[in-house]
Amino acid sequence: MVVDGIADETGETVDRLFHALADATRRDILRRCVRGELSVSRLAAAYPMSFAAVQKHVTVLERAGLVTKERRGREQLVRTDPDAVGRARQALDELESAWRARVDRMSGLLAEDTDATGESGATAPDENTTKGPDR
Amino acid sequence: MVVDGIADETGETVDRLFHALADATRRDILRRCVRGELSVSRLAAAYPMSFAAVQKHVTVLERAGLVTKERRGREQLVRTDPDAVGRARQALDELESAWRARVDRMSGLLAEDTDATGESGATAPDENTTKGPDR
DNA sequence: CTAACGTACAACCAAATGGTTGTAGATGGG
DNA sequence: CCCATCTACAACCATTTGGTTGTACGTTAG
Numbered sequence A, B: 001m002v003v004d005g006i007a008d009e010t011g012e013t014v015d016r017l018f019h020a021l022a023d024a025t026r027r028d029i030l031r032r033c034v035r036g037e038l039s040v041s042r043l044a045a046a047y048p049m050s051f052a053a054v055q056k057h058v059t060v061l062e063r064a065g066l067v068t069k070e071r072r073g074r075e076q077l078v079r080t081d082p083d084a085v086g087r088a089r090q091a092l093d094e095l096e097s098a099w100r101a102r103v104d105r106m107s108g109l110l111a112e113d114t115d116a117t118g119e120s121g122a123t124a125p126d127e128n129t130t131k132g133p134d135r
Numbered sequence C: 001c002t003a004a005c006g007t008a009c010a011a012c013c014a015a016a017t018g019g020t021t022g023t024a025g026a027t028g029g030g
Numbered sequence D: 001c002c003c004a005t006c007t008a009c010a011a012c013c014a015t016t017t018g019g020t021t022g023t024a025c026g027t028t029a030g
Helices: A012-021 A024-034 A040-044 A051-063 A082-106 B012-021 B024-034 B040-045 B051-063 B082-106
Strands: A067-072 A075-080 B067-072 B075-080
Touching: A012 A024, A012 A051, A012 A082, A012 B012, A012 B024, A024 A040, A024 A051, A024 A067, A024 A075, A024 B012, A024 B082, A040 A051, A040 A075, A051 A067, A082 B024, A082 B082, B012 B024, B012 B051, B012 B082, B024 B040, B024 B051, B024 B067, B024 B075, B040 B051, B040 B075, B051 B067
Parallel strands: none
Antiparallel strands: A067 A075, B067 B075
16 A cells, blocks of 8 residues: 555655646646647647747646657647556545544554655654654 | 535636645645644744744645644644545546546447436536635 | 743745747658 | 748746745743
């Protein structure tokens, strides 16, 4: 259950994921691409901004692992990565598990967190990462 | 009733939600608070940054509806909002449903959404302010 | 009352964002 | 071949972020 996989120790993967999702234009691009791959210029035509701006948005989505680009002729087709949403969901699960953890403690059940998928580090919270009796 | 009201026509609520989640420190704050309410100064002591900086992070989380503050004496206790993660999940559901939709079409299944399959969220992203402590 | 604590908020700063234009490299059509 | 597309990327600009310090205010402990 520990989310691992490539597990990122700093949480920067999660940062990029949520950051990419935190923009209405990018979410819209995702919705369009999910319906079928589109070239960047085709996408750009759909928004009131320059081609370059849309190109940047696509790059952000790409770096977040939400889409992949595939070249076909002189066009670059953008398509969503099916596993992407799963990863976002997984990140949320990590948080949600904390919510559940609280309930679990009430039930006297503990040990499950370990999710430390890395993130616990935050920017560098001194010690504590330890889950024990917080005191 | 689902207090829609003005709802968010621009998706700025979702913007704030994901933006708030896109920072490791803020996610860490969430994890700490979920274990039990903490005063802002107590939280601040856990990070290598100033009290004011942590205060700002809490404000971001608050405006995203992820936490609420409650004053007790001279302290301000921060606690997570149980419905918050659900709202984030709902936003993801909206995206995920699109992914599924594509698969469905591939399966030649065109079920109209009139089915009672209980389409969660699908096209109804209403993460309005259930309580909106806005600002 | 006074001191210490916890908070709130303003002013300021460096860096990142989101956007613009402009230029240049591939690729495909006539 | 030449030209129109589509893409990539650099340079630049305005605004937002994330962080700092400093000050002011309410509350609780002595």
